[in-house]
Amino acid sequence: MTENIAPYIVLSGVRKAYRIGGEMISIFSGLDLTIPQGDFVAVMGPSGSGKSTLLNMLAGIDSPDSGTLRIGTSRLDQMGEAARAAWRAHNMGIVFQFYNLLPMLSVAENVELPLLLKPLSRKERRLRVDKVLDLVGLAGRAKQYPALMSGGQQQRIGIARAIVSDPGLLLCDEPTGDLDRKSADEVLEMLRFLNRHLQKTIVMVTHDPQAALYARRTLHLDKGDFVEEKRAA
Amino acid sequence: MTFFALARKNAWRKPLRTVLLMVSIAVAFLIYGLTASFLNGAQGTAGASDDILGVTSAGGRTQPLPMAMMPRIAADPDVAAVGYVTRLRGFVDVEKNVVAISAGDPDRLLAVNGKGLGLTPALVEAIGQARDKVLVGRALAEAQGWRVGERVAVTAFDMARADGGRDWRFEIAGIFEGEDATTDTYFMIARYDYVNAARARGKDTVDAFIVRPHAGVAPGELAVRIDTLFANSATPTRTQSEKQFLEAFLRQYADTGLIVNLVVGAAFVTLLMIVVNTMVFAVRERTFEIGVLKTLGFSRRGIMALILGETLFVFAVGGGLGLVLAKLATLLAGPALGLVLSLPVLAKALAILAALGLATGALPAFNAMRTPIIKAFRTR
Numbered sequence: 001m002t003e004n005i006a007p008y009i010v011l012s013g014v015r016k017a018y019r020i021g022g023e024m025i026s027i028f029s030g031l032d033l034t035i036p037q038g039d040f041v042a043v044m045g046p047s048g049s050g051k052s053t054l055l056n057m058l059a060g061i062d063s064p065d066s067g068t069l070r071i072g073t074s075r076l077d078q079m080g081e082a083a084r085a086a087w088r089a090h091n092m093g094i095v096f097q098f099y100n101l102l103p104m105l106s107v108a109e110n111v112e113l114p115l116l117l118k119p120l121s122r123k124e125r126r127l128r129v130d131k132v133l134d135l136v137g138l139a140g141r142a143k144q145y146p147a148l149m150s151g152g153q154q155q156r157i158g159i160a161r162a163i164v165s166d167p168g169l170l171l172c173d174e175p176t177g178d179l180d181r182k183s184a185d186e187v188l189e190m191l192r193f194l195n196r197h198l199q200k201t202i203v204m205v206t207h208d209p210q211a212a213l214y215a216r217r218t219l220h221l222d223k224g225d226f227v228e229e230k231r232a233a
Numbered sequence: 234m235t236f237f238a239l240a241r242k243n244a245w246r247k248p249l250r251t252v253l254l255m256v257s258i259a260v261a262f263l264i265y266g267l268t269a270s271f272l273n274g275a276q277g278t279a280g281a282s283d284d285i286l287g288v289t290s291a292g293g294r295t296q297p298l299p300m301a302m303m304p305r306i307a308a309d310p311d312v313a314a315v316g317y318v319t320r321l322r323g324f325v326d327v328e329k330n331v332v333a334i335s336a337g338d339p340d341r342l343l344a345v346n347g348k349g350l351g352l353t354p355a356l357v358e359a360i361g362q363a364r365d366k367v368l369v370g371r372a373l374a375e376a377q378g379w380r381v382g383e384r385v386a387v388t389a390f391d392m393a394r395a396d397g398g399r400d401w402r403f404e405i406a407g408i409f410e411g412e413d414a415t416t417d418t419y420f421m422i423a424r425y426d427y428v429n430a431a432r433a434r435g436k437d438t439v440d441a442f443i444v445r446p447h448a449g450v451a452p453g454e455l456a457v458r459i460d461t462l463f464a465n466s467a468t469p470t471r472t473q474s475e476k477q478f479l480e481a482f483l484r485q486y487a488d489t490g491l492i493v494n495l496v497v498g499a500a501f502v503t504l505l506m507i508v509v510n511t512m513v514f515a516v517r518e519r520t521f522e523i524g525v526l527k528t529l530g531f532s533r534r535g536i537m538a539l540i541l542g543e544t545l546f547v548f549a550v551g552g553g554l555g556l557v558l559a560k561l562a563t564l565l566a567g568p569a570l571g572l573v574l575s576l577p578v579l580a581k582a583l584a585i586l587a588a589l590g591l592a593t594g595a596l597p598a599f600n601a602m603r604t605p606i607i608k609a610f611r612t613r
């Protein structure tokens with residue numbers, strides 16, 4: 001089903017190496033990858049295989065040593081730091097394994113954070129925050145503080161924060177890695193909803209084969225390259 | 234929530250630490266406000282005139298000069314008016330309630346420095362009614378709660394009366410206002426003829442002559458000429474502008490300006506080091522979080538503004554509190570101590586406050602701004 005949709009994320013010939021203790025360790029040496037708009041991709045692979053590195057490059061917080069990285073019409077590999085920050089603010093939402101919410105902010109304020117970067121009035125921001133909190137089932141919790149809430153609820157705040165500025169792309173790094181099965185399923189259900197009904201393109205790194213089942217397809221990262229998992233629809 | 238609200242919430246995440254920072258900043262600016270007010274105030278000579286000359290003994294300010302010198306000073310064609318004063322220091326009721334009395338000829342004082350003291354012909358006429366009348370400065374009258382018509386007794390520290398006593402009794406004839414807020418009005422003016430007649434020693438001497446030159450005359454040249462006139466007499470003189478006079482008077486005890494600057498400087502440097510150190514740690518603790526904000530799309534400049542906003546907030550609250558306390562102190566105790574927290578002093582304090590706030594935030598903000606996100610994420 002992916003063949004006839006325009007490519008959205010395109011990596012070609014991407015190289016990335018890290019210097020670890022004086023030695024250059026190559027993570028990717030010529031990675032090619034295409035993800036069409038509206039896809040929901042699970043990325044799996046052994047620890048240290050470069051899953052987070054890939055996600056960080058897609059988020060524009062790490063950059064390839066060489067090769068091209070295009071998302072939509074933007075060449076991330078050619079953009080400077082300020083341009084990438086602005087790009088992130090408008091085009092991408094990110095969900096972390098450990099939520100990374102700010103403890104001194106209430107639920108609503110955490111969700112509102114990305115909106116501070118947009119030219120919106122206080123009222124418009126409030127409306128948007130209410131809308132996404134409603135979407136993730138936390139409407140009544142706006143004024144509470146996240147530290148007192150369960151992991152599943154905190155991750156739903158994380159998702160609300162990631163989608164509040166209505167980005168086309170959602171990047172998730174082990175979003176259920178810290179959750180029990182039931183909470184994990186709720187979160188995954190929510191991601192699937194965002195993909196199916198709000199047309200978000202999602203790239204999700206996960207260790208959990210069950211989680212991968214929620215995605216449209218799964219890529220296995222091994223020795224710096226991808227193997228696509230064949231799966232009955 | 235706004236950008237600034239976010240900075241504020243960051244500042245308050247460790248309330249005790251923030252309160253302590255604010256208190257230390259408040260104390261520093263309280264000290265600053267008080268010392269600057271002191272230098273600015275009447276005792277700090279801001280209100281003193283550069284034109285009016287004071288003639289005192291070259292042998293020291295407390296050495297008396299014979300009254301007979303006056304006609305020779307007045308004879309100089311550049312002199313517009315000459316007055317004289319003898320000073321009497323004492324206390325009212327209790328020893329620490331110190332008051333100063335300048336005994337002179339009211340008509341002459343009006344001619345020499347009526348404007349600076351806020352003397353009027355009506356006041357001079359009032360003090361002329363009886364020999365024991367006095368005019369009380371506004372600041373002194375308010376501090377003591379005195380009214381016109383009241384009788385007051387001042388026990389002199391050194392000036393004894395011919396009858397053996399040291400209690401000088403006066404009746405208040407009027408209140409003089411001074412030219413403006415910076416004029417020292419914490420003293421009273423008595424009649425020389427009364428004091429001179431009643432005193433046990435030093436009759437017909439004065440502590441100082443006060444000279445007003447004609448308009449257009451260079452006071453410095455006139456001062457030199459007066460001192461030359463008496464250079465070979467029994468009582469050589471030292472003539473200075475009122476401002477120099479007061480400054481020299483303060484310097485008798487110490488170079489106040491220098492000491493004030495050193496104390497305030499030391500307090501500021503200490504404060505700055507403590508606050509910078511604390512802020513650097515406070516921000517470093519949040520390296521990871523700053524990485525999160527950057528990931529959400531906050532720019533380097535946004536992060537910088539956030540941290541500078543936070544330090545400015547801490548400085549504004551702490552410094553504002555200190556300056557308000559300083560202002561209250563000058564209002565409560567100001568006149569007696571000669572403290573004036575004027576608008577220029579306040580403006581300078583606010584400028585220093587803003588500069589310190591920015592300087593303090595600059596280092597942690599710069600660090601936070603530069604740390605790459607990937608590196609920030611590896612801190613946890």
Ligand SMILES: Nc1ncnc2c1ncn2[C@@H]1O[C@H](COP(=O)(O)OP(=O)(O)O)[C@@H](O)[C@H]1O
Nearest residue numbers: 018019027046047048049050051052053054607
């Ligand atoms: N910033 C970095 N500096 C040095 N080495 C890194 C850095 N980020 C990742 N690595 C190394 O690169 C490899 C891949 O890391 P990562 O992408 O986090 O793997 P995964 O998420 O698949 O577990 C690991 O060996 C890791 O130690």
Ligand SMILES: [Mg+2]
Nearest residue numbers: 048051052053
């Ligand atoms: Mg990882």
